[in-house]
Amino acid sequence: MSDPFLQVKDLRVQFPTEDGVVSAVDGVDFAVAKNKVLAIVGESGSGKSVTSQAIMGLINRKTAKVTGEIRLDGEELLTARPEQVRSLRGKRMAMIFQDPLSSLHPFYSIGKQLVEAVNVHQDVSRSAAMQQARDMLDRVGIPNPDRRLKDYPHNLSGGMRQRVMIAMALLNNPELLIADEPTTALDVTVQAQIINLLRDLQREFGTAIILITHDLGVVADMADDVVVMYGGRVVERGSIDDIYYRPEMPYTWGLLGSVPRMDAGRNERLQPIPGQPPSLIRLPKGCVFRPRCAYHELVPGNRCDTERPDLLPVTPEHAVRCHLDPAQRREIAAERLGVATADPAMEDK
Amino acid sequence: MGAYIIRRLIAMAGMLVTLSVIVFLLFSVLPADPARLVCGKSCTPSIIKAINHKFGYDQPLAVQYKEFVQGIFVGRTYGEGKAAFDCHVPCLGYSFLRNEDVTTLIKDTLPITAQLALGGFVLWILVGVSIGIVAALKRGKWQDRTIMGAALVGYSFPSFFIALLLIFFVQIKFAVLGFHSYTSFFDSPAEWFKALVLPWIAVAMLYAAFYSRLTRNQMLETLGEDYIRTARAKGLRERTVIGKHGLRAGLTPIVTAAGLDLAGLLGGALIIEQVFALPGLGRLSVDSVTTSDLPVITGTVMVAAFFIILANLVVDLLYAVIDPRVRLA
Numbered sequence: 001m002s003d004p005f006l007q008v009k010d011l012r013v014q015f016p017t018e019d020g021v022v023s024a025v026d027g028v029d030f031a032v033a034k035n036k037v038l039a040i041v042g043e044s045g046s047g048k049s050v051t052s053q054a055i056m057g058l059i060n061r062k063t064a065k066v067t068g069e070i071r072l073d074g075e076e077l078l079t080a081r082p083e084q085v086r087s088l089r090g091k092r093m094a095m096i097f098q099d100p101l102s103s104l105h106p107f108y109s110i111g112k113q114l115v116e117a118v119n120v121h122q123d124v125s126r127s128a129a130m131q132q133a134r135d136m137l138d139r140v141g142i143p144n145p146d147r148r149l150k151d152y153p154h155n156l157s158g159g160m161r162q163r164v165m166i167a168m169a170l171l172n173n174p175e176l177l178i179a180d181e182p183t184t185a186l187d188v189t190v191q192a193q194i195i196n197l198l199r200d201l202q203r204e205f206g207t208a209i210i211l212i213t214h215d216l217g218v219v220a221d222m223a224d225d226v227v228v229m230y231g232g233r234v235v236e237r238g239s240i241d242d243i244y245y246r247p248e249m250p251y252t253w254g255l256l257g258s259v260p261r262m263d264a265g266r267n268e269r270l271q272p273i274p275g276q277p278p279s280l281i282r283l284p285k286g287c288v289f290r291p292r293c294a295y296h297e298l299v300p301g302n303r304c305d306t307e308r309p310d311l312l313p314v315t316p317e318h319a320v321r322c323h324l325d326p327a328q329r330r331e332i333a334a335e336r337l338g339v340a341t342a343d344p345a346m347e348d349k
Numbered sequence: 350m351g352a353y354i355i356r357r358l359i360a361m362a363g364m365l366v367t368l369s370v371i372v373f374l375l376f377s378v379l380p381a382d383p384a385r386l387v388c389g390k391s392c393t394p395s396i397i398k399a400i401n402h403k404f405g406y407d408q409p410l411a412v413q414y415k416e417f418v419q420g421i422f423v424g425r426t427y428g429e430g431k432a433a434f435d436c437h438v439p440c441l442g443y444s445f446l447r448n449e450d451v452t453t454l455i456k457d458t459l460p461i462t463a464q465l466a467l468g469g470f471v472l473w474i475l476v477g478v479s480i481g482i483v484a485a486l487k488r489g490k491w492q493d494r495t496i497m498g499a500a501l502v503g504y505s506f507p508s509f510f511i512a513l514l515l516i517f518f519v520q521i522k523f524a525v526l527g528f529h530s531y532t533s534f535f536d537s538p539a540e541w542f543k544a545l546v547l548p549w550i551a552v553a554m555l556y557a558a559f560y561s562r563l564t565r566n567q568m569l570e571t572l573g574e575d576y577i578r579t580a581r582a583k584g585l586r587e588r589t590v591i592g593k594h595g596l597r598a599g600l601t602p603i604v605t606a607a608g609l610d611l612a613g614l615l616g617g618a619l620i621i622e623q624v625f626a627l628p629g630l631g632r633l634s635v636d637s638v639t640t641s642d643l644p645v646i647t648g649t650v651m652v653a654a655f656f657i658i659l660a661n662l663v664v665d666l667l668y669a670v671i672d673p674r675v676r677l678a
């Protein structure tokens with residue numbers, strides 16, 4: 001296997017606060033290959049946004065401690081000079097955010113904001129930059145792009161704004177695009193349009209995408225690989241088939257709920273799991289999911305309370321962080337979800 | 350836009366009319382007897398009567414008001430026969446105490462106040478906004494704490510105290526600057542500057558304390574906005590992120606505050622003018638209050654109100670220009 005385009009190793013982000021140190025991201029590992037879509041799923045507060053902002057170098061290192069390794073095309077970003085990371089932002093890696101209205105500057109026209117994004121990385125004239133901006137608006141399906149360039153963010157609908165954000169992110173042909181819940185703030189019908197657009201653009205440009213979402217339908221539609229996060233950690237990681245058909249971690253089971261099927265409705269939401277997400281200030285000594293886990297009694301010797309499970313591979317692609325015996329996990333999954341026995345190859349094709 | 354401005358101007362006129370009526374009614378219930386005040390020691394009822402007649406105080410209030418308004422728009426004549434004299438448009442009344450029409454009094458004093466206000470304004474914006482930005486960028490650091498601490502101290506000192514401190518240290522203790530009375534710029538720029546520099550600093554210190562806090566808080570709020578994160582995500586240099594995207598949004602609300610504060614100051618810096626003996630509008634107001642010089646009080650109140658109301662309009666228009674989300678309707 002060739003080196004992945006983005007490699008994240010043992011990423012940790014800690015925010016010192018008055019109440020104590022918040023470990024928002026606590027040892028996260030994953031990789032994204034060129035041309036692939038990696039989905040990150042997990043409850044609110046599990047550290048998805050902080051992870052993606054750490055990759056982009058958007059975490060203020062003066063107020064937070066970021067450690068580990070982030071390699072973009074082999075280049076280590078966490079130890080790189082800030083100026084070096086800045087020059088990659090918007091150029092080799094770009095990001096779109098959850099709320100397109102608040103993410104666009106209210107006082108600058110769309111054209112100005114797009115031209116600025118071009119000019120920071122390309123030494124072209126204003127009019128050439130404007131032309132690029134216009135073409136990209138056209139590309140992302142914005143009607144009347146010439147007029148839209150003069151508009152301000154508040155003149156556009158939510159869907160159009162998110163298209164503008166996508167256009168802005170794609171202007172410099174980034175090799176990695178991070179989309180942090182790009183549809184959460186939008187209407188259901190618009191959500192589908194934006195996701196289709198992202199998928200089409202991904203095919204067209206061959207961009208690697210990290211897609212952060214709560215929408216399991218979207219994950220099934222777009223993703224090649226899935227990372228499940230809980231309490232700032234990766235608790236399970238695998239191909240889309242691994243996660244949908246062979247999930248092995250109790251939290252993933254909870255997420256998938258009772259309908260963990262590829263053909264589940266597009267707007268299938270994550271099923272709520274009883275209990276509260278953990279406080280990130282004083283994490284339990286054992287497994288972070290322990291207070292909400294129905295299966296910890298099956299692990300002998302109270303290890304769920306005393307020992308942190310490691311993220312261990314089941315197959316080269318599939319890794320799980322749980323003390324349960326793998327055979328037992330598969331049994332429970334089969335019983336609970338009725339999927340582990342199904343042949344993914346048959347279902348998929 | 351044009352229709353909006355016209356509508357606002359009409360509303361503005363309405364406010365001024367209302368205000369003038371209120372001022373008139375208030376003064377009519379005051380115990381002050383203006384004729385009595387000018388009449389002097391050897392006062393007889395007939396002299397009082399004559400004075401009252403001359404200035405129209407023997408007329409019903411409504412008539413007095415009508416004449417006041419008439420004076421503003423077409424001018425009016427005081428007294429009768431040989432003793433009659435004209436008060437030209439815009440006649441804001443006549444001070445029998447000072448033997449001068451109010452318009453002239455204001456014309457003489459307003460420029461001094463305006464110079465004080467504008468000079469102080471430039472200083473306080475430059476100082477207040479820039480140290481506010483520094484504090485925001487150094488949030489929580491010693492620079493921030495020092496600036497905010499100093500601002501709090503400056504902010505809690507009454508203005509006369511700041512003025513007196515300046516006088517004590519600059520003029521008396523270290524005697525870097527003697528006492529200079531106001532001189533027109535055209536007569537002597539150096540004297541003009543020497544007379545105004547301390548009042549400017551006093552005004553600037555007062556307002557800069559407030560504006561540095563305001564700027565810091567606005568900047569911090571803005572720098573936490575999502576679009577600032579977007580600006581960084583685009584790969585913009587930190588300079589551009591803060592100097593362009595941050596300032597543009599962070600300083601916009603300050604325009605409103607600054608416009609209104611400047612207008613308030615144009616209506617008379619009562620205490621600063623008093624302490625530095627500047628013959629400005631503020632001093633005229635204070636003097637006229639202490640001498641119950643009703644026509645002058647009325648005139649200065651109207652002028653101050655005019656500035657405030659005008660500033661409101663200007664600030665709203667300015668806001669519509671700088672914030673594309675604002676629609677004037």
Ligand SMILES: Nc1ncnc2c1ncn2[C@@H]1O[C@H](COP(=O)(O)OP(=O)(O)OP(=O)(O)O)[C@@H](O)[C@H]1O
Pocket residue numbers: 015017022023024042043044045046047048049050051280
């Ligand atoms: N600057 C910060 N200071 C302190 N804590 C922070 C900071 N930023 C994030 N956190 C904490 O880190 C945790 C992870 O936040 P993050 O935004 O990554 O969650 P998320 O998985 O993206 O959730 P959501 O689905 O709601 O977007 C949260 O508990 C949050 O409170």
Ligand code: SF4
Pocket residue numbers: 249250251287288289290291293294295296299304309321322323324
């Ligand atoms: S390690 Fe224990 S508590 Fe954690 S998920 Fe596995 S069984 Fe549950």
Ligand SMILES: [Mg+2]
Pocket residue numbers: 048049050180
């Ligand atoms: Mg998030």
